[in-house]
Amino acid sequence: MRKPAEMFDREYEWSALTRFITDEQPGATLGVVSGRRRQGKTFLLDAACRAAGGFYFGATEATDTESLRRISASLTAHVRPAAPFHFANWSEVVDALFALGAERPVPVVIDEFPYLVRANPELPSIIQEAFRPLRDARTASRARVLLCGSALSFMGKLLSGSAPLRGRAGLELVVRTLDHQLAAEFWEITDPHLALRVNAIVGGTPAYRREFARGDSPRDGEDFDPWVVRTVLNPETPLFREARYLLAEEPDLRDTALYLSVLGAVADGNATRGGIAGHLGRKATDLAHPITVLEDAGLLHRDQDIFRDNRPTYRIAEPLIGFYHAVMRPVWDQLERPGSAARVWKATRRRFVCNVVGPHFEQVCREWTLHHADPDLLGGLPAQVGHGVVHDTAARVGHEVDVAVVGLADGRKPPLLAIGEAKWNDVMGLAHIERLRHIREVVGRAGRYDASATKLLCFSGAGFNDKARAAANADPTIELVDLRMLYGLS
Incomplete structure (x- = not known):
């Protein structure tokens, strides 16, 4: 064939x-x-x-x-x-x-x-x-x-x-969605910074370019904002209402308003079941069924905390739905009015960066680590890649880890191959590396994982300063991963 x-x-x-x-x-x-x-x-x-x-x-x-x-x-x-x-x-x-x-x-x-x-x-x-x-x-x-x-x-x-x-x-x-590297190739975008912003909105769904945007792809970084206004936020295009239709097309979703509210709560940064319940003013037990249904429908994804058992967090699996809830739904009445898209987008770009691009960048970093990163770079083949919170009993604080890589146990204590921090808009420096070093020590003392050879991964969409580069050159356990590396360009 x-x-x-x-x-x-x-x-x-x-x-x-x-x-x-x-x-x-x-x-x-x-x-x-x-x-x-x-x-x-x-x-x-x-x-x-x-x-x-x-x-x-x-x-x-x-x-x-x-x-x-x-x-x-x-x-x-x-x-x-x-x-x-x-x-x-x-x-x-x-x-x-x-x-x-x-x-x-x-x-x-x-x-x-x-x-x-x-x-x-x-x-x-x-x-x-x-x-x-x-x-x-x-x-x-x-x-x-x-x-x-x-x-x-x-x-x-x-x-x-x-x-x-x-x-x-x-x-x-x-038949899965295209990953971030294939999506950039499909949209014919060679600039990784532009590619990731586009991917944070439309993900890797092929139809969104060919049928829904009629082949319209942003020409360069300067065309990104006009592209958002003329496609996703344009009431004349199918992309404008697609997020709503995706929910309506699922046969098991009866009370659409409740499911929209759950997704909206997650889009606002409420990642735990208790956080979602508090945001909606309901009991956590009342949300067990709608969360399960959204998971089964592939619209919500549950991530287990690598460092703590029974502490799952939730994220929206379809980028366009996440963009809709974070940017479009709060101002839907204004967006439906023709000619309002440019004004609304100017006022919501900051929310887009914080609530959409930032979390999406972290997820892309995890997927790259699991599916694209050379096992030699990580010190072994990943068995599990996720994120979590490391509890520092001495300081009585919890340290969030954006990327945590666990290797094969081989009958012994499972090795923690790497921990990483992902910053979309920040130039990363020595302070970020020192923070990861401290977390590595805390994990090693806790005893759950073998952290003796844990790599430190710094992911940045804005780059690294000279001190970070000097530290990486002096310490082979430090890896700096930029957008070109994430997209297989270096």
């Missing part, structure tokens, strides 16, 4: 689909493809069907009867039989799909599968029955059936626990 020239990256996903679809072994096989909305799943699967001569069906919100009528018409147009199909139930549909693979392996895609299940909850059990190991229709076919969906809470449960399809799938593929 030749990947389309217009498809950016997705090498891993295309290779996985190619191996699954072109597998010559007998018997129909099942695959599940999931991922957050706007990541290009439909484009990916439709391209795979075109490349391999397969069948693609995109479900819609409809009654069960209407969906059966639609797939009957689609399959009739694809196969062109002597008489058109008129399926009475989904068992007939599955058998007809299996028949497509009678002579060769062929992809069969059912996109937006959750819509069909919402109208007919028995559908997973029907498919389970169709994929029984010795069933004749299955063994005589080499159809490669792919179920796809964007409702992460639903798709995550499709193959888990006692779900009917557990153990039936031969492929479970998650």
Whole structure:
């Protein structure tokens, strides 16, 4: 299968689909493809069907009867039989799909599968029955059936626990957002300072450039503010209301106002469950369910404290939602008025830097450490990368650590490979390094981790002064990481 020239990256996903679809072994096989909305799943699967001569069906919100009528018409147009199909139930549909693979392996895609299940909850059990190991229709076919969906809470449960399809799938593929390096390449931005600010707003979602911003990318650093005004804050563009639609499209979110309030509390810097509850004037126990639902939907992410057990913190997983709650939601009425975007943005840029770019920069530093940093630089392969608070009993204070890297334990006390501090707007100096040295000593005394070889990482979006550079040159345990290094440019 030749990947389309217009498809950016997705090498891993295309290779996985190619191996699954072109597998010559007998018997129909099942695959599940999931991922957050706007990541290009439909484009990916439709391209795979075109490349391999397969069948693609995109479900819609409809009654069960209407969906059966639609797939009957689609399959009739694809196969062109002597008489058109008129399926009475989904068992007939599955058998007809299996028949497509009678002579060769062929992809069969059912996109937006959750819509069909919402109208007919028995559908997973029907498919389970169709994929029984010795069933004749299955063994005589080499159809490669792919179920796809964007409702992460639903798709995550499709193959888990006692779900009917557990153990039936031969492929479970998650189409993820582009990381910060690939996103910069996709947006054709070579300036890392500009790239990170753009990434803090739109993240790595491909559709936000191609469809939602109509290919509009900031030309340089001076064009960043005008770009924000003419795209994200412009009521005429789809990006303007996208954050609201992302929430509304999740089927498990019933009380939208409550979920918006939870996300708003996190965007305001309330990262713990108690902090969120206090911000909303509710009991922490009352928020257990909405927080869990937001996690399952992929909109909220829970991070464990590396240094303290049972002290999780929460962050918004989708940058555009974080930007909406921090910048747009408080002044929504003004932004809806045409011509107000420039004035509003001028007044909210400081909030953008503090509440959006700063936390996003810290998260990018953690992701770079986990996925891009050379293990030799860290002193080993990371087993866990996160952040946390180190309690200094002698001084009776807590030291926040932006980046904490734990290595493989190997049966002994786990090594703390590195601790780091991330500053977006500050030129880092010797004081930052001395602070990390002190924290390293406190961790070593606590005894939970082996801190004898812990590296000190300084991440800065503004650079380092001469004293910091001199200290790094004199001490091999100190690493200075700038934006060019974060973006793989040095």
